[in-house]
Amino acid sequence: MDPIRIAVVGMGKIARDQHLPAIAGNRAFSLAATVSPRDSGIEGVPHLRSLDALLEEGPAIDAVALCTPPQVRYDLAAQALARGIHVFLEKPPGATLAEVHALSAQAERTGASLFASWHSRFAAGVAPARAWLAERRIDSVKVIWREDVRVWHPGQAWIWEPGGLGVFDPGINALSIITHILPRPFFLSEATLEIPENRAAPIAADLHFRDTRGAPIHMDLDWRQTGPQSWDVLVETDAGTLKLAHGGAVLTLPSETVRNEDHEYPGLYARFATLVTGGRSDVDVSPLTLVADAFLRGTRLTTEAFFD
Structure with a gap:
């Protein structure tokens, strides 16, 4: 062929x-x-x-x-x-x-x-995380996605404009993971978006979701992180804690840690x-739907101006 x-x-x-x-x-x-x-x-x-x-x-x-x-x-x-x-x-x-x-x-x-x-759904740890969670009771989920925008998006003005998503540009990667690995649908309960006074898109966001059985999901997004970067998902279950680190590349289960070659x-x-x-x-538009819901329902706070 x-x-x-x-x-x-x-x-x-x-x-x-x-x-x-x-x-x-x-x-x-x-x-x-x-x-x-x-x-x-x-x-x-x-x-x-x-x-x-x-x-x-x-x-x-x-x-x-x-x-x-x-x-x-x-x-x-x-x-x-x-x-x-x-x-x-x-x-x-x-x-x-x-x-x-x-x-x-x-x-x-x-x-x-x-x-x-x-x-991010093709990160090494995501498929085995999905399989492991399929038969577990989800008690809570915490997502910490903090990075330095000056390192990852230097001088990219479009990302701060309407439609560019701001901090949700990396944050949607986390949403693409958790919408894929969690066994039940979830939806936004409340959100706070921090928007620099000279930009149209958020530099940070704090989001609370819950799944259809009431399990809380908290997401912490921030583009002002310096030093080590954080791209982590922690899921508390009836069988212990699952952790996806480094954007999904490293999976830690109660009994083992799985590291595989990057193949996104x-x-x-x-x-x-x-x-x-x-x-x-x-x-699949489910990650983008959750971002749209954050803009629809989130409280907007003006924060200090941001310059590259």
Whole structure:
């Protein structure tokens, strides 16, 4: 079977650090082109300044990986789907829930595959954590997701704009994990969002959820962490404590610690290849729904101005 000819649209840090190596390491794909109005691309691969130019001038492609900021992703995805081109959406899948639902419906009409990717679900400890929790009683959950925005998103103004999500850009990774591993649905009870006086998106958030049996879930998000970074999930159960550390890479159970090789983006591309060859889509918006609920129901507090 011929490889899937894929173009990477948006050549920022995530594309270069994660998408390009994952594509290169998967024989189901061949990198047909890159697209960016500012980046010069990579040696030996056709580079175009816009998706319009790629679709008009070639080379021919079967799929696109959209690594742009979410605020501009809908039009690009809709344009590709209209031509029957398969679409891989970097997280979050869009700036609004409605546009992602519209893309999902369009993909169904055209027969192209649409993949709303959640890379943290492919962290090494997540699948075994899900399996272990499936037969446990969940008593409480605590999520601590604290990092330094100056380290991970230096100078990225779009992330502070409406649709950029602010601290929920990393926080949605945690939500993608817990919506996947917890055996019951959960929903927001209350939230406090701290928004710098010179920004439109939060720099920190404190969120309280509960699942359908009443188990409390507390989430602490902060972009002002210096020194060691914290990406941890702790689940108290009737069989002891489960801990996912380092963003899901390390799983600690009452009886053992599981450490495996990182395979987030290789796992995403393996999943995308399976969807394309099987003629299916995977569009789970539950993490984005919870973020939208936080903006809908959360109390907003103004905090001191933030400068890179």
